Amino acid sequence: MAQPQQSAGAEAEQPPLRVGMVGYAFMGAAHSQGWRTVGRVFDLPRRPVLAAVCGRDAAAVRAAADRHGWAAAETDWRALIARDDVDLVDICTPGDSHAEIAVAALAAGKHVLCEKPLANTVEEAEAMVRAAEEARERGQLAMVGFNYRRVPATALARRMVAEGRLGRLRHVRVTYLQDWLVDPEFPLTWRLRKEHAGSGSLGDLGAHIVDLAQYVAGEQLSGVSALTETFVRERPLAEAVKGLSAAATGGTGQVTVDDAALFTARFPSGALASFEATRYATGRKNALRLELNGERGSLAFDLERLNELSYHDGTESPAHAGFRRILVTEPEHPYLDAWWPPGHGLGYEHTFVHQARDLVHAIAEGRQPDPSFADGLQVQRVLAAVEESAEKNSVYTPIAV
Amino acid sequence: MAQPQQSAGAEAEQPPLRVGMVGYAFMGAAHSQGWRTVGRVFDLPRRPVLAAVCGRDAAAVRAAADRHGWAAAETDWRALIARDDVDLVDICTPGDSHAEIAVAALAAGKHVLCEKPLANTVEEAEAMVRAAEEARERGQLAMVGFNYRRVPATALARRMVAEGRLGRLRHVRVTYLQDWLVDPEFPLTWRLRKEHAGSGSLGDLGAHIVDLAQYVAGEQLSGVSALTETFVRERPLAEAVKGLSAAATGGTGQVTVDDAALFTARFPSGALASFEATRYATGRKNALRLELNGERGSLAFDLERLNELSYHDGTESPAHAGFRRILVTEPEHPYLDAWWPPGHGLGYEHTFVHQARDLVHAIAEGRQPDPSFADGLQVQRVLAAVEESAEKNSVYTPIAV
Amino acid sequence: MAQPQQSAGAEAEQPPLRVGMVGYAFMGAAHSQGWRTVGRVFDLPRRPVLAAVCGRDAAAVRAAADRHGWAAAETDWRALIARDDVDLVDICTPGDSHAEIAVAALAAGKHVLCEKPLANTVEEAEAMVRAAEEARERGQLAMVGFNYRRVPATALARRMVAEGRLGRLRHVRVTYLQDWLVDPEFPLTWRLRKEHAGSGSLGDLGAHIVDLAQYVAGEQLSGVSALTETFVRERPLAEAVKGLSAAATGGTGQVTVDDAALFTARFPSGALASFEATRYATGRKNALRLELNGERGSLAFDLERLNELSYHDGTESPAHAGFRRILVTEPEHPYLDAWWPPGHGLGYEHTFVHQARDLVHAIAEGRQPDPSFADGLQVQRVLAAVEESAEKNSVYTPIAV
């Protein structure tokens, strides 16, 4: 049997932070790696302990606990959130169960980290925000897991925008391009069914880019005009799923979510934005691309080269100006002083280590962590406006506030 | 005094093709370079002769004639099109005079090459198409100058799409990003006044990318949903203009065109498209970027690296697949067998050499050159739909046919 | 107190593999991360246990043990290798102690993993090879830690060369460029003293690229012609060191190693090679760049973009050929089926996870792991020939066998 994994050493003066995680698939594996590693790298005020993991299949969750280093395994999330040895509930399930688990966990006196998107509907998200606000009165904190804020390059981008290096923003353009649905024989996983996933590319990829664009820009969208499409409407039924891949079983079923979502948008500052989320961009594996153009400078980022940030300083002499590739691996960069020497890059999973670090600090200090459930709700409202606009012939649709 | 420039040698069996050009600024210089060079590089059935150039200022047009190699200079375009020694009228003026000159030139029995956009309004463009169709009965040919079809890399892209290498198209995304208006003190040139330019980024940059995207994709858009914006509404009055730059004089004036235009669109095949045209993308100098994703492959192009085409073959083994940089300088590539050895790249101006080549061949063979005035009108209709959608709260607006 | 970290779950049928590590600085941290993570990701026949770590300063090693998850701490490496609960000794100290520790550990019946370069001199390395050969008779295995063989992209490169995709090799060019010594005020760390480091860029960076180039090419160099240089011969004395950085204390001292080493070389197949190792390439942080050109294809790699491998298939039609960027994150790629979905990249530290994986498998199966101490000795002989050539006016110097 695996021992409980602990992070951080003697410098932690506060009690350990005991984590209970619900779900152990792709996101569960990534969160586990984050919890296991964070205290080995960062100085933390509380030491995370991987107390218990929860899943419906007893043998599978037991194996996952052993594999990922969780001390105990549960098969009912209600039992998990009832455990005395759990301080924080980390929700890594599909979106249709987020609201119920999060509200119950908060009611049970736990802190909560909830994977994105916060919920499948605005109504669910509103309930979660209410629960989080009440819980905060009691000292419990809730955060939504938009991990791409924790890529050092995107955190640096945010810092540079906040420092005024871009000046007044004119343009934000963001795409999140993947290609795992190009093959019409790819099977119908839960991600392609509205009842589980809420939406398709929109909730999965679009939620990420809406949050990231708003975070880096430092303002929230005021309205959108959208087109969505489902290219392949019938797919083979799926049986086993691993990561984003799956094996087909007999029969076919309906795809009930969007395959792609495009929308233009306005920021209150006057900046224009464009968004595209799709799983049909052949050859693009994880191309979350963000570009901001401001009166004084520009930034560009591509998640397929996550250790880099491209920056143009518009105040330089034209004779020597140009987009520069900042290799975001210097100790001066966000999160980097705890890692390897310059040029020794990080990977995707480190966003979860950084997310864990930031959450542990917020909880130890009694501060609201970012992004809050309210931030998650606001993203949900953007997605709802996208769907509404798409249904209404792309008419410009304000974001509810 | 400069001698008339001639291209091509003894192999030309047909009579020379005597060109008269109206306008001699940025576009006029580029067209001149095209006409002077084409017969030095390509075997042509008719030898282009730079017969006469026309501009309003007698001294300036005389100097331009000397500089660029035109035998004669005229100060009235009506005189130019009346000349017996002109077979083809090449229109390089701002959009507000295209219709009048083109219709008159066709009426005078000349072939016509007209810079893009074809006209400032759909109505003007329709009149030009009618004139072109009548003229064609008489053997005269008309073409619109969408020169970016003549970049070897975009011509290769078109060929690859036509060969079926991308399979069914899913996505087309195109941006044309420049930054020469970022500075609010940049003066008010004719390009910023609706009465001369028709529209702003939309007609200047947007026309290019609408034409190019449709050309490469091999189909025409069915509808659009658009946002446009004028970021800086008042600018210093301009005095002298060189290329895209200009010096300020006293006073200010209204910018009456769009600074940026974003639109999403649908193709009849079901593919989704997104377009962005702006002159406020700090650090982007000429970033006409085109990406197409199809079921079997993808292509990407950036005018800032115009000798390259990026191609992903989706039918390859995932173990070895990836976007490849095709250096489009091989004799197997469009236009390239007449140029330098592999790896010895071409530049922007060569698009005008290639345009001249294709037009000379079409005229010599009595074929309709591409793109026709009808193609130019169709682009104009897309731009009109963009403006209509932008005025109507971004509602999805079908393209008139 | 930290619990001993364990990896891998119930599937491990063989006894745990208990690791004792000597040294806990940069390399120690990286190895710790490898040992902690490997069993969480890969299915392993033996479960690694972080049994004990060793360093000279009792408080510091205790803190490092807590931080990195080692159950026990020792202050004398002789005590560490004498422990019954250690099966494998992992040597992460500077090169001057490698030979003594490794020979003793093997004599004590342990398996050994030794950081590169294997030793500071050929003589030491020869002694280590003898010890390893004797130990192997007794079932103990020894490996040298050239971790860059374990980047998925370099492992893929090796596989592609072995498959014949490059055909007959003509050229290999390799550089390893860093810039942390550009500032002449950077202090004199142990890496700049011959008695500790053996050599400078040559042993630190040059050893990596000699091993990697030979590994990917599949053959060993036959001779070299070299230039070396020490640009800055006197530096401030150092006090504290972290990663590759350090703080200065009073006084100055002599740099007694090379700052840069350049050499050309021949492979027995007739291919030519060039090598450059330097810490003075301003702006290059970790630019280990490898390019191979063969009669049928070419490969290129840059450690600053470690998730990518560039490949040109020379057998394709020139019309569509080009260097393609393989994003080495597919399940078909080496090590990748255990990690994240395509496009979700790995980082530097994962090379140590993969190294641990390969070593555990070799030990469990009683196979000699690669690279062996003999491979490490051969690299040492190349470095010795480089130094000899540099001393002898660059004359071509065969590699001893």
Next chain:
Amino acid sequence: MAQPQQSAGAEAEQPPLRVGMVGYAFMGAAHSQGWRTVGRVFDLPRRPVLAAVCGRDAAAVRAAADRHGWAAAETDWRALIARDDVDLVDICTPGDSHAEIAVAALAAGKHVLCEKPLANTVEEAEAMVRAAEEARERGQLAMVGFNYRRVPATALARRMVAEGRLGRLRHVRVTYLQDWLVDPEFPLTWRLRKEHAGSGSLGDLGAHIVDLAQYVAGEQLSGVSALTETFVRERPLAEAVKGLSAAATGGTGQVTVDDAALFTARFPSGALASFEATRYATGRKNALRLELNGERGSLAFDLERLNELSYHDGTESPAHAGFRRILVTEPEHPYLDAWWPPGHGLGYEHTFVHQARDLVHAIAEGRQPDPSFADGLQVQRVLAAVEESAEKNSVYTPIAV
């Protein structure tokens, strides 16, 4: 019949500069394009006139004259240099005839532009320098055609080094990689025979990179250590040649030049350099890559992306530093104020336009143009030292002065 081509208009106050060109193959076509275009773009003090071209085959040279715009055609270079209407002799023949033609042309009172390499041997080059020095007394000027100094990006690089932006140089690394000899069936052109070409990659590609590296660095190499190789020693005999390609005829012949040359070198300042010239780098079409690292900054250039210069400013904060891509198309950049708006790139052929511009100015002003025949001789001495070192087991060989 083609009219004589003239460049530049009424602003030229001095008499025309009448050019006679010897040779009309690849280099002749490129020079013709330069002479025809230069006065159309740049303001020049003397107007170039394409007076006469010379080749051995009467019909072919007549066709070339028509094609490229030369007024007259000659079949004997002695007749060409005897013409009264020729002021400048432009030598575009293979290297074995450079010395004889240049010395005779200077003796005949002409200015001379001679293609690189200046000659096939040091002795020939010395004779040419003597002739040029004597001629200069009489007011005639001689220049060697290292056209890659006239890429705007390399000229910018030179300017930035001269401004001190790199500080003290530490490293220069240069490669010139092509791949047109990879196929062992590619025929034996004159470029593969020592009696015509002098050497192989070394004289063709190596001469370019030696000149360019020295020019940008601002100093001349002091010594070299070299390896050369001929990979394919027997090839089919060639018949027709076009550009760098050729068709095979019956039989085979010996390759008597090097296929590849690698050398390391030292600059007097203490900087180290490495050079590689090859025609066997599969997939590299024209990869002249230059990188300089100095104490304060670095530059990198690749001829396959000739409109770009990469620059790292080492004095910036590490938080925002990075290699920037300067798009060398701004009016602030060398040669660019005469061309197109920013972002509208130039191509290979424009180096010849710029070369013509610089030469016309120097002649009009009575100044020695750069690079002089003495510069060409010095490059020849570097190549000779490379050959000597390669013959003497790579021993470090000083450059003669």
